[in-house]
Amino acid sequence: MVRYLMWRLLDAVPTILLVLTLVFVCMRILPGDPALAALGDNALPDQLAAFREKMGLNVPLWQQYLNFLGGVLTLDFGRSLMNNTSVLQLLVYNLPYTIELTIAAMVMGVVAGIPLGVLAATHRNRMADSGVRVFSLIGYAIPDFYLGALLLITFSLNLGWFPINGGGDGFVDRLHHIVLPALTLAFVKAAFLGRLTRTSLLEVFGKDYVRTARAKGASERRVIYRHGLRNALLPLSTGMGLSLLATLSGSVAIELVFNRPGIGKLLIGAITERDYAVIQGGVIVFALFVVLVNLLMDLVYIVVDPRIRVT
Amino acid sequence: MGFSRRNVLQLGVATAALAGFGGARAQDASQNADVIRMGIAAKGPRYSDPNLTTQGSDNWATEQIYEQLVRPEDGTFAIKPEEYLPTLATSWTSSPDAKTWTFQLRQGVQFHKGFGEMTSEDVVYSFKRAMTSGTNTTVLSNIADVVANGPYEVTITLKSPDALFLGTSVFNNNTSIVSKKAAEQMGEAFGTDAVGTGPYELTKFDTQVGTVMKRHDGYWGPKAKISTVECVYIADTSARTLALLSGNIDIMEAVRAPGWVASMQQRDPTLKIDMTVPGSFNTLHINLTRKPFDDLRVRQALMHAIDRPAVAQALAPMGGTMAGLQPDFFPAGFKTEDLPEELRYPYDPDKAKALLAEAGFPDGISFPSLCSQREDYSSTMLIVQEQIRLAGFNMDLRIGDHTAYHADNRSDKNTLAMHSSSYPPIPTQLYFQQLSKQSEVKSDGKGGGNYSHYGVVMPGIDDLLAQALQATDFETYDEICRKIELQVLRDLPLIGLSTLSFTTARRGNVDLGYPIKSGYARWRFHRATKTTV
Numbered sequence: 074m075v076r077y078l079m080w081r082l083l084d085a086v087p088t089i090l091l092v093l094t095l096v097f098v099c100m101r102i103l104p105g106d107p108a109l110a111a112l113g114d115n116a117l118p119d120q121l122a123a124f125r126e127k128m129g130l131n132v133p134l135w136q137q138y139l140n141f142l143g144g145v146l147t148l149d150f151g152r153s154l155m156n157n158t159s160v161l162q163l164l165v166y167n168l169p170y171t172i173e174l175t176i177a178a179m180v181m182g183v184v185a186g187i188p189l190g191v192l193a194a195t196h197r198n199r200m201a202d203s204g205v206r207v208f209s210l211i212g213y214a215i216p217d218f219y220l221g222a223l224l225l226i227t228f229s230l231n232l233g234w235f236p237i238n239g240g241g242d243g244f245v246d247r248l249h250h251i252v253l254p255a256l257t258l259a260f261v262k263a264a265f266l267g268r269l270t271r272t273s274l275l276e277v278f279g280k281d282y283v284r285t286a287r288a289k290g291a292s293e294r295r296v297i298y299r300h301g302l303r304n305a306l307l308p309l310s311t312g313m314g315l316s317l318l319a320t321l322s323g324s325v326a327i328e329l330v331f332n333r334p335g336i337g338k339l340l341i342g343a344i345t346e347r348d349y350a351v352i353q354g355g356v357i358v359f360a361l362f363v364v365l366v367n368l369l370m371d372l373v374y375i376v377v378d379p380r381i382r383v384t
Numbered sequence: 385m386g387f388s389r390r391n392v393l394q395l396g397v398a399t400a401a402l403a404g405f406g407g408a409r410a411q412d413a414s415q416n417a418d419v420i421r422m423g424i425a426a427k428g429p430r431y432s433d434p435n436l437t438t439q440g441s442d443n444w445a446t447e448q449i450y451e452q453l454v455r456p457e458d459g460t461f462a463i464k465p466e467e468y469l470p471t472l473a474t475s476w477t478s479s480p481d482a483k484t485w486t487f488q489l490r491q492g493v494q495f496h497k498g499f500g501e502m503t504s505e506d507v508v509y510s511f512k513r514a515m516t517s518g519t520n521t522t523v524l525s526n527i528a529d530v531v532a533n534g535p536y537e538v539t540i541t542l543k544s545p546d547a548l549f550l551g552t553s554v555f556n557n558n559t560s561i562v563s564k565k566a567a568e569q570m571g572e573a574f575g576t577d578a579v580g581t582g583p584y585e586l587t588k589f590d591t592q593v594g595t596v597m598k599r600h601d602g603y604w605g606p607k608a609k610i611s612t613v614e615c616v617y618i619a620d621t622s623a624r625t626l627a628l629l630s631g632n633i634d635i636m637e638a639v640r641a642p643g644w645v646a647s648m649q650q651r652d653p654t655l656k657i658d659m660t661v662p663g664s665f666n667t668l669h670i671n672l673t674r675k676p677f678d679d680l681r682v683r684q685a686l687m688h689a690i691d692r693p694a695v696a697q698a699l700a701p702m703g704g705t706m707a708g709l710q711p712d713f714f715p716a717g718f719k720t721e722d723l724p725e726e727l728r729y730p731y732d733p734d735k736a737k738a739l740l741a742e743a744g745f746p747d748g749i750s751f752p753s754l755c756s757q758r759e760d761y762s763s764t765m766l767i768v769q770e771q772i773r774l775a776g777f778n779m780d781l782r783i784g785d786h787t788a789y790h791a792d793n794r795s796d797k798n799t800l801a802m803h804s805s806s807y808p809p810i811p812t813q814l815y816f817q818q819l820s821k822q823s824e825v826k827s828d829g830k831g832g833g834n835y836s837h838y839g840v841v842m843p844g845i846d847d848l849l850a851q852a853l854q855a856t857d858f859e860t861y862d863e864i865c866r867k868i869e870l871q872v873l874r875d876l877p878l879i880g881l882s883t884l885s886f887t888t889a890r891r892g893n894v895d896l897g898y899p900i901k902s903g904y905a906r907w908r909f910h911r912a913t914k915t916t917v
Contacts, residue, residue, distance in 0.1 A: 104788035106829065112438045114790050115805050115817055117522050118832050155439075156430035157575070158591050166592055222622060230630045237632045238616075238623050239593070332623040334592050342427035342619065347787055 081371065085364040092360040093145065093353065097138055100349050107154045107347040128154050141353060150357070151350035153343075160354040163339060168358060170240045171335040173247065174327070175320050177255035182262025182316065187302075187309070189263060190270020195297060197275065205267055212264020218326040221257040225330065228253060238332035254331045258323050262316050269312040273305035280304070306377045314370035321362055415631075417914045419612045420894065423627050423636035427619045428591045432578040434560040435518040440905055441637065443557060445595040445615050447906040449496070450560035450580035453487050453507070454550050458911065461902040463714065463809045464858055468550045472502065472561055472581060482545035482856040485554075489536040494602035496578075496585035499563040504532035509564035511540065518558040523813075527553065545856045551810050583608040583910035593617065608910040609897070628655075634894045634914065638887035640664075641759035642698050645887065654892030658900040658907075662704055662711040662883035666764055667818060669793075669801040669835035669878055672842060676749060677799065683876040684729070685739035689775035690768055691731035696882040698767050699760075706880035708869040709814060715858070716811040716865030727873040736775035748776025753800045755781050756789035760884055765802055768881070793835055796825045801835040804884065806905060811865040812852050818878060819868075821846050838877035845871055 108124040109116060116124075125131045129140070144151055150160035193205035229237040241250035277283060278301055286300045325337030332338075336355050343351035426441040434446040453473035456462035473487040493502040511530040515521060528541045546552055553559060566579035578586040583605070584597035594616045599608045618624040621639045628636040629652055638644060638657075645657055668690075676682045696703035707728070710717035720728050740748060755765040762783050769779050779800065793801045807814050817823055821839035823832030838844045845868045852868065855861035872878060886905035890896070897911025 104791050105785065106787070106791040106794065109790050109794060110787045112519065113440070114803065115833065116438075117817075117823075118826075118830050119522070120519065122830070153591075156428075156591055163592070225623075225626055230626050233630065237627050237630045238618060329620045330623060332618045332620060332627070338427070339592075345427075345785075345787060 078368070078372075081368050082364075085368075088364065089357070089360050092356060093142070094138075096353055096356045097141060097349075100347065100352055101134060103347070105347045107349060110346040110348075111155050130154075145353075145357065150354040153351050154348045155346055155351075160350050163351060164336070164354050164358055167334050167336050167339045170333055171321070171324055171328070171337065174251060174254055174258070174324050174333065174335060175317065177251050178258035178262060178320050178324075179313075179317055181255055181259035182266055182320075183313065185259065186263035186266030187270050189267035191274060191297065191302065193267065193271040194274035194278065194301075195293075202271075205271065209264040209268040212261050212267075215261075217257055217261055217323050218330050220260055221254065221327050221330040224253050224257055240334045250333070254324075254327045254333055257327055257330075258320050261323065262320060265316055265319075266309070266312060269309060270302075270305065273308045274301050277301045277304045307374065310370060310373045310377055314366055314373075317366050318363060321359065415916055417916045418610055419614060420610050420635070420909050420912055420914060421614045421616055421633040422909075423624045423633040424594065424615050424617045425619060425621070425624065425637040425639075426617050428593070428617045429576075429589060429595050429615070430591070431575045432586055432589055432595060433562070433575045434557045434580075435514050435562075436575050437557065438519050441617070443904070443906040445586070445597065445613075446557065446560065446578070446580075447582075447908055448584035448597050448613055448910070449578045449582045449586055450557075450562070451582050452555050452560055453489075454554050456555065456903065458898045458908060459896075459900045459903055461809050461904075462551065462555070465548060465550050468555065472507075476550075478549070480856065482547045482549065483542045485540045485542070485549055486533075487538045487540070489538065490604060491536055493581050493604045494600075495563040495566065495581055496600055496602075497566070499566045499579050502561060502563070502581055503535045504538045505535075506564045507538045507561055508532050509567070510561045511559055513562075513567070514556075514558035520556065520558045523556070524553055524558065545854055547855050547858050547861050548810050551808055552813075555808075583908065584613050603910075606910070609913050610909060613909050628889055628891065631891065635888050635890045638702075638889055639759060640699075640702055640884055640887060642763050645701055645889075648889050656890040656892060656894075657701075657887060658890060658896070659702060659885035659887045660900060660903050660905065661885055662706075662714070662902070663702070663885035663887075663905070664760070664804045664806050664883065665706070665709070665814065666760070666802060666804045666881040666884055667709065667814075667878050668768070668881050669798075669803060669818070670876065671796075671799050671801070671835060672837050672877055673796075674751070674799050676743060676745065678841070679743045680876065681739045681743040682745070682749070685736040685743070685775060686772065686777060687729040687876055687879060688732045688739065689736040689772040689777055690879065690881070691771050692879075692881060694731070694771070695764060695767050699764070699882060699884055702885040702887050704883035704885070706883060708873055709878065709880045710811050710865075710869065711883055714809045714811065715862045716869050718866070718869060723873070724870070727870065729873075731771075733775040736772075736777075740776050745776070748778060750778040750780065751799050752780040752782060754789055754792050754798045755783045755802065756786040757783050758786045760804055761786070761789075761802055764881060764884075791829065794825060794831065794833075795829045796827045796831070796835070798835060802881070803833065803835070806886070808904070811868070812849060812861075815845060815849050815852075815865075815868055819845055819872065820849055836877035838875065842875065842877075844875075844877070 108121045112120055112124055152159055189205045193202040196202050229235045235253050236250050239250055241247035283296060283300050286296050324335060325341060328335040328338035336358055340355040422444055424441045424444060426439055429442050430439050431437050431442060432445055434450050437443060437446060451471050453471060454468040455471040456468060462468045472490055472493060474490050476487045478485045489504060495502060508530050515524045515527055526542050526544055526546060528543045530540050532538055561581060563579040567574045570577055576589040583600055583603050585600045587598050588596035597613045599611045616633055618627055624636050627633045648655055670677050670683055672678050693705050696705045707718040707720040707723055712719045755761055765781055769781050792798060817833045819834055819838050821844060823834040824837055824840050825831040825835045839846050848864055848868045852861055852864040893915045895913050900907055
């Protein structure tokens, strides 16, 4: 197992390197001048030149690239072009907010989505099933930033139940701040997982071993959870992995709507300002997250389905 | 299978409890009369050192923390030199040639955080660091030397006369007076740990959230009435708007788009709107190197095709008109009726068509033009696009990212380049940045903001500009600048489209203590009061 993990991590190195290279190249190809973004529209030519010199933007691209890669290897992601803050410091500040949002949304989505899927599958073509399908359809159709704004207007602005922006200070305050953003992301997630659970369970319910279990007189609860849901877990774990990644990308819009600190908000701001060092640092975090989630999914497969063997 | 009623009840109670424990905090700004929270339209503060700030929004904090030797009355611009008020200087004199300025300093002014009394040593230090290492060394390059004559007097000598020296260099963010001792002691950390003399002192600087300031109890003037000022950075306009409407913040930087003010007042009629006039100067550069805009008749046609009062009206109440390049109450500013008739360019699509036909384009012309997606740019240019279409100008407007737009302008890639920038009542600053030969745009991006190439492909205003910069009194300066205005209206390399006020929306329970009429996009809160709601 350890060897397998090591191989999978080594596999990820070229992927991350490719992502870093692509981001480095794309940011330099894109029109836009970080010096102009930092100093403002009225900056004079000599001020811009001095800024480029100071921030190392005048050195050849290949040298910038090597400096960047060397920095990543030593965990030195450079400094923000806008305010000279260490990028690592920015990442360390923002990452916990994104992680807690992702986890909270995932937990809420799973807790709501899987029972809804089970409910729909066990009440096929009845009112409950129709209700879950409508809910799933709405969940798919409604953009998360729009839903976020709706929740914000209803529960924060009109009812005043939740804070309108920010990430909060201290455990309780942070918990209070995370409810609406997590609920927004969880809504889409619950719709997706509910639908997936329903489909997977219905497929499993048609299998011979389920019929046999029922013929043997197993209780309906045992049939659903022991024989049904357990065997539906493989596609569900794939779905949860994908959903986790979608949560991360969805957090970008949500962090903006709720004005929460986080890697997504940090990245969007950095892209607007062409703050190369921050963009590169943020993308590394996202890339690592994708690699780790994929690795986690592979491990879950092994646990869920013993037939899958490491080759 | 499914949730039991008990489960649902438990979930409901849990949600209500979670909402309840922070419910009061969700409205905290409006419930605390001793805190004023400002919602800033940016992602986070960059610096609190006025000599380093390049993000305009950061000046909301520096405005509270720092002061200069002189200032205008709160909420205004000083149009003439005599309108400046004693601040850290109690009096001043200038030589007849406007090259030597002597300031008597106020005694007993205390810096924040126990850094002692302000003396001439701090003033000399503040000016010299601004002249050598600040973000605005060009404007200050006219200063030859700054010397202390004892602890409470400073003399500044200039290389060339500057009749408007108080406006160009003294009431200037870069020359805010900092504590020499603090700046030297803190080194690089001074960039985010300010020590000034203003009514508030910085207590927290967080690049991800914002800044917090508390009342400076050793302030030399009347103490601030509200004890704490918080600048909360909320870049997203919807989030910022909701924060204001919910009472989470007291004041917000507005969205400068058509209809915004009306929609806000509809949502909450108690909101107060504060606006500076003129605010930003929205100008339109005509690239004289691109045919057929090298033909004066085409430029005149364009001028007649743009209904400038309608552009300003569309941005109402934030929009204002300019007959030339300056608002009428600024130095060199004209009212339309005071201009020679041939330079008034009233909106007249038929005349525009006739001029185009005369220039050889009876069927009109088509051309591409770039525009920023930022709301003030895109809304203005979309209006202009529709107006000029009626006269035969088919402008293919390509709207894109704001940063990329400015980089493209700076690389000479645009035909009609809109520019939005704020200026104090010192017209030569606009002329220098947008019209002088020295600021000509270059295709390698290393040029300046003269996107029309005026003064290079055709004679410009450089000689007049040089004369204005040598004027030793305000009246002469004003007279030469008025000549520049007329020449620009004759040559039409640059069109003054409209002004656009800097605007904030304020909750009705906050009283600033003075009206906002004019000035930079920032104002002080030391006279503000607030009642709880």
